[in-house]
Amino acid sequence: MQTKRMTFPGRWxxxxxxxxxVIVTLIFFIWPAGQALYQSLLREDAFGLKTTFVGLExxxxxxxxxxxxxxxxxxxxxxxxxxxxxxxxxxxxxxxVNRMIHSRSAYTTLLVWPYAIAPALAGVLWWFIFNPSxxxxxxxxxxxGYQWNHRNSGSDAMLLVIFAAAWKQISYNFLFFLAGxxxxxxxxxxxxSIDGAxxxxxxxxxxxxxxxxxxxxxxxxxxxxxxxxxxxxxxATTQGGPAxxxxxxxxxxxxxxxxxxxxxxxxxxxxILMVIVVMLTIVQFRFIERRVNY
Amino acid sequence: MVENRPWANFFAHTVLIIGVALVIFxxxxxxxxxxxxxxxxxxxxxxxxxxxxxxxNYTQMWQSGISTANSPSAALMxxxxxxxxxxxxxxxxxxxxxxxxxxxxFRFRFRMFFFWLIFVTLMLxxxxxxxxxFQVVADLNMLNSFAGLSIPLIASATATFLFRQFxxxxxxxxLEAARVDGAGPLKFFKDIxxxxxxxxxxxxxxxxxxxxxxQYLWPLIITTDxxxxxxxxxxxxxxxEENPQWQLVMAAVVMAALPPVLVILFMQRLFVKGxxxxxx
Numbered sequence: 001m002q003t004k005r006m007t008f009p010g011r012w013x014x015x016x017x018x019x020x021x022v023i024v025t026l027i028f029f030i031w032p033a034g035q036a037l038y039q040s041l042l043r044e045d046a047f048g049l050k051t052t053f054v055g056l057e058x059x060x061x062x063x064x065x066x067x068x069x070x071x072x073x074x075x076x077x078x079x080x081x082x083x084x085x086x087x088x089x090x091x092x093x094x095x096x097v098n099r100m101i102h103s104r105s106a107y108t109t110l111l112v113w114p115y116a117i118a119p120a121l122a123g124v125l126w127w128f129i130f131n132p133s134x135x136x137x138x139x140x141x142x143x144x145g146y147q148w149n150h151r152n153s154g155s156d157a158m159l160l161v162i163f164a165a166a167w168k169q170i171s172y173n174f175l176f177f178l179a180g181x182x183x184x185x186x187x188x189x190x191x192x193s194i195d196g197a198x199x200x201x202x203x204x205x206x207x208x209x210x211x212x213x214x215x216x217x218x219x220x221x222x223x224x225x226x227x228x229x230x231x232x233x234x235x236a237t238t239q240g241g242p243a244x245x246x247x248x249x250x251x252x253x254x255x256x257x258x259x260x261x262x263x264x265x266x267x268x269x270x271x272i273l274m275v276i277v278v279m280l281t282i283v284q285f286r287f288i289e290r291r292v293n294y
Numbered sequence: 295m296v297e298n299r300p301w302a303n304f305f306a307h308t309v310l311i312i313g314v315a316l317v318i319f320x321x322x323x324x325x326x327x328x329x330x331x332x333x334x335x336x337x338x339x340x341x342x343x344x345x346x347x348x349x350x351n352y353t354q355m356w357q358s359g360i361s362t363a364n365s366p367s368a369a370l371m372x373x374x375x376x377x378x379x380x381x382x383x384x385x386x387x388x389x390x391x392x393x394x395x396x397x398x399x400f401r402f403r404f405r406m407f408f409f410w411l412i413f414v415t416l417m418l419x420x421x422x423x424x425x426x427x428f429q430v431v432a433d434l435n436m437l438n439s440f441a442g443l444s445i446p447l448i449a450s451a452t453a454t455f456l457f458r459q460f461x462x463x464x465x466x467x468x469l470e471a472a473r474v475d476g477a478g479p480l481k482f483f484k485d486i487x488x489x490x491x492x493x494x495x496x497x498x499x500x501x502x503x504x505x506x507x508x509q510y511l512w513p514l515i516i517t518t519d520x521x522x523x524x525x526x527x528x529x530x531x532x533x534x535e536e537n538p539q540w541q542l543v544m545a546a547v548v549m550a551a552l553p554p555v556l557v558i559l560f561m562q563r564l565f566v567k568g569x570x571x572x573x574x
Binding site for chain 1: 303310320342389392402427430446482504526533544558
């Protein structure tokens with residue numbers, strides 16, 4: 001890693017400058033992560049009196065545990081649903097806004113602000129709209145003959161949290177797609193239209209392939225978002241229910257640890273999640289390095 | 295646009311207006327709900343036009359909160375959120391500026407080691423190691439305090455990387471000139487680096503402020519004293535009542551969303567810059 005050609009001399013100063021960041025990192029990041037690793041190898045009895053070393057038993061148990069496997073598949077459905085929905089809508093909106101000349105910035109402003117809304121608030125907003133007794137959407141659905149009830153129906157609850165999570169993420173995807181679209185050389189598109197390619201054809205044969213780096217980047221970011229940043233949505237609305245149908249991994253870590261007080265299992269789940277984050281981060285960084293040369 | 299297709303334009307505007315309407319819809323409903331009379335919302339479906347009780351709902355929420363839900367006044371919760379968000383933002387910016395300065399402008403032992411140590415924080419979101427982190431904060435007696443709310447969240451790999459990246463683009467001559475004129479490291483940092491980084495600092499400020507304001511899980515588990523309730527987690531408490539008083543809850547939602555939304559709307563250029571650069 002490079003520094004400047006010329007640097008300051010100083011033996012203690014650089015350490016003093018780094019100290020605040022390093023101390024916070026050690027106390028609140030490295031140490032707890034180590035604790036999670038350590039606790040994942042232990043089991044406490046029901047009264048917290050005795051702990052025994054059980055090796056990888058906690059992990060083995062998790063993968064035999066039906067509720068954990070269920071949580072895994074719920075997370076996959078939730079992450080894919082959120083990612084697909086918000087990226088599709090965002091790409092549609094971004095490529096439409098990109099056609100505009102005068103109204104581009106007005107539409108952009110109207111579309112970016114949901115980024116500022118906390119996931120928990122997004123959850124509460126959608127929970128309210130879909131509230132079976134007073135919400136507006138169930139009322140309209142009833143007119144076409146559908147009984148919406150996210151308190152009993154697992155699939156309704158899943159749709160609800162996907163809507164809330166995707167809604168909040170649209171603005172982020174929109175901004176990145178718009179930036180990607182604006183970096184595509186106008187001459188390519190002009191050449192294609194002189195050759196008689198229709199807007200749809202131009203989109204699928206020129207614009208979409210050139211957007212691949214942006215799309216791939218957003219795919220990773222959205223999966224990370226759906227897996228780790230949506231705790232608030234789940235906690236403020238369904239709390240993992242009904243019947244565990246929205247119990248995503250990051251919520252289960254919390255529920256098993258704080259509510260169920262099953263520390264060993266919760267720590268093992270933390271470790272698995274950390275491994276997933278590390279893998280996703282590596283994917284993202286390797287890809288970004290490639291994009292630089294692109 | 296490369297050709298004139300009136301129908302396509304019409305269609306495009308239609309798509310965008312529908313899109314904007316869908317994006318605004320949930321917040322519009324919240325605004326409508328927050329202006330209804332107390333009994334209105336339990337009596338069947340929500341009206342689609344604002345009612346006349348807005349001022350009294352917002353005043354009640356602002357001054358006294360919802361006592362049955364054990365929720366303090368919105369004024370207090372907003373203040374708590376503001377203090378937490380500012381502490382996190384200022385903390386993150388200062389420690390990352392300092393560490394980026396050390397990494398770029400000094401050569402010392404274990405430089406790479408520290409760089410990777412900071413990088414690791416990027417990979418460990420607080421949600422995945424929530425229980426051990428809670429235990430550490432409990433052992434340090436930092437529960438129910440602003441220090442406990444903010445300090446564990448101020449380590450920031452992204453900000454450190456961004457500042458490092460930016461410092462690398464500053465011409466070498468700056469440092470050479472400063473040293474010829476006899477400036478020491480701290481003077482160089484204060485009089486040259488900081489003024490040059492001001493746009494980057496502002497852009498990150500917007501992103502970090504939103505991040506801090508929207509914290510949810512962390513305040514939820516480390517504060518039990520209502521005097522430290524932040525608005526985002528306070529709302530969850532109000533909705534978990536048996537029969538939530540939706541007109542007040544929605545007034546609180548609007549108040550909670552307003553500050554970060556205003557930040558984005560008024561600093562849109564900085565926001566976009568901060569967002570696109572932190573993710574590189």
